[in-house]
Amino acid sequence: MPLNNQWMIKVPASTANLGPGFDSMGLAVDLYLTLEVEKSDHWEFFSPNPELNQLPTDETHFIAQIALETAKKYGKELTPCRVKMESEIPLARGLGSSASAIIAGIELADIVGGLNLTKEEKLLLSTDIEGHPDNVGASLYGGLVIGSYRQNEVEMLSFTNLSFEMAAVIPKEILLTKDSRGVLPNSFSMKEAIEASSAANVLVASMLSENWEMAGKMMERDRFHQPYRRPLIPFYQDVEQFAKENGAFGTALSGAGPTVLCFVEKGNGRQLVEDIQKAFPEMTVKLLQIDSSGSRVCETAKRN
Numbered sequence: 225m226p227l228n229n230q231w232m233i234k235v236p237a238s239t240a241n242l243g244p245g246f247d248s249m250g251l252a253v254d255l256y257l258t259l260e261v262e263k264s265d266h267w268e269f270f271s272p273n274p275e276l277n278q279l280p281t282d283e284t285h286f287i288a289q290i291a292l293e294t295a296k297k298y299g300k301e302l303t304p305c306r307v308k309m310e311s312e313i314p315l316a317r318g319l320g321s322s323a324s325a326i327i328a329g330i331e332l333a334d335i336v337g338g339l340n341l342t343k344e345e346k347l348l349l350s351t352d353i354e355g356h357p358d359n360v361g362a363s364l365y366g367g368l369v370i371g372s373y374r375q376n377e378v379e380m381l382s383f384t385n386l387s388f389e390m391a392a393v394i395p396k397e398i399l400l401t402k403d404s405r406g407v408l409p410n411s412f413s414m415k416e417a418i419e420a421s422s423a424a425n426v427l428v429a430s431m432l433s434e435n436w437e438m439a440g441k442m443m444e445r446d447r448f449h450q451p452y453r454r455p456l457i458p459f460y461q462d463v464e465q466f467a468k469e470n471g472a473f474g475t476a477l478s479g480a481g482p483t484v485l486c487f488v489e490k491g492n493g494r495q496l497v498e499d500i501q502k503a504f505p506e507m508t509v510k511l512l513q514i515d516s517s518g519s520r521v522c523e524t525a526k527r528n
């Protein structure tokens with residue numbers, strides 16, 4: 225019986241910034257976008273997830289657009305695909321759904337178009353599209369990523385084996401990243417820039433030395449974005465206060481929000497999730513673990 229190529233692409237969600245690491249720090253978490261892909265005579269996207277079914281189903285789908293654009297950059301015309309898409313990543317809540325879709329599109333172009341891209345090439349392609357490497361880097365590499373993007377160059381390092389977990393407090397309301405970026409200032413004084421970047425530097429140092437108390441303090445000392453975004457997220461302060469009183473070592477806006485992440489040492493997350501859920505029944509509260517692997521692609525054979 226002949227076999228047809230079929231691929232599975234699995235991409236983790238991510239949380240960006242962790243407070244002051246604005247546009248440069250990201251962390252992959254264990255919620256996944258999964259695609260089952262096979263070659264076809266036309267583009268077709270479908271999903272058992274009603275939220276994803278509201279997106280275009282043909283080649284105008286965001287993931288198809290990314291895949292076609294990527295293949296074109298390498299001089300290839302991509303064969304259309306039939307794609308079954310499932311996702312645990314809520315859209316427009318600050319958990320990097322768009323970045324995971326960008327990585328999925330690049331992985332699709334790579335595997336179906338036989339581009340043989342390196343991870344570094346995928347990182348640069350995805351950062352050029354997203355404009356910052358934090359979410360795409362985390363979705364691609366897994367773990368905690370720290371990156372710098374300038375003039376079509378990205379430098380990034382990824383760290384795993386960090387012993388914390390998170391309670392994600394996710395509201396029903398969406399907040400588009402472009403709207404949440406719209407409230408940020410265009411410039412900072414030298415004094416403000418030093419305050420903001422020093423908090424980010426100490427955050428990295430404290431995380432890598434597992435000094436959670438200091439990490440939590442730095443998350444809340446952010447000057448780049450959280451002070452400006454706070455007014456868009458009315459429950460932020462109450463969640464922050466409750467989480468700190470109930471065992472979290474720090475809280476931060478997840479990406480551009482509106483999700484708030486509460487960081488807790490490994491083993492204490494489940495209790496914190498239960499407590500927050502009871503106190504904020506209108507929110508979805510999820511326990512998140514770090515994904516250490518990043519995106520993965522495997523070939524699955526399908527019988528004709």
Ligand SMILES: Nc1ncnc2c1ncn2[C@@H]1O[C@H](COP(=O)(O)OP(=O)(O)O)[C@@H](O)[C@H]1O
Binds near residue numbers: 287318319321322325
């Ligand atoms: N799996 C997906 N397939 C197609 N488009 C997606 C997918 N995931 C996200 N998107 C697009 O990205 C938008 C959300 O991006 P954004 O505002 O950056 O929020 P976030 O990345 O924090 O979830 C969605 O409204 C949708 O247009």
Ligand SMILES: N[C@@H](CCOP(=O)(O)O)C(=O)O
Binds near residue numbers: 239322
């Ligand atoms: N650094 C970006 C991150 C946006 O993340 P998202 O998950 O909200 O798309 C920002 O803070 O704008």
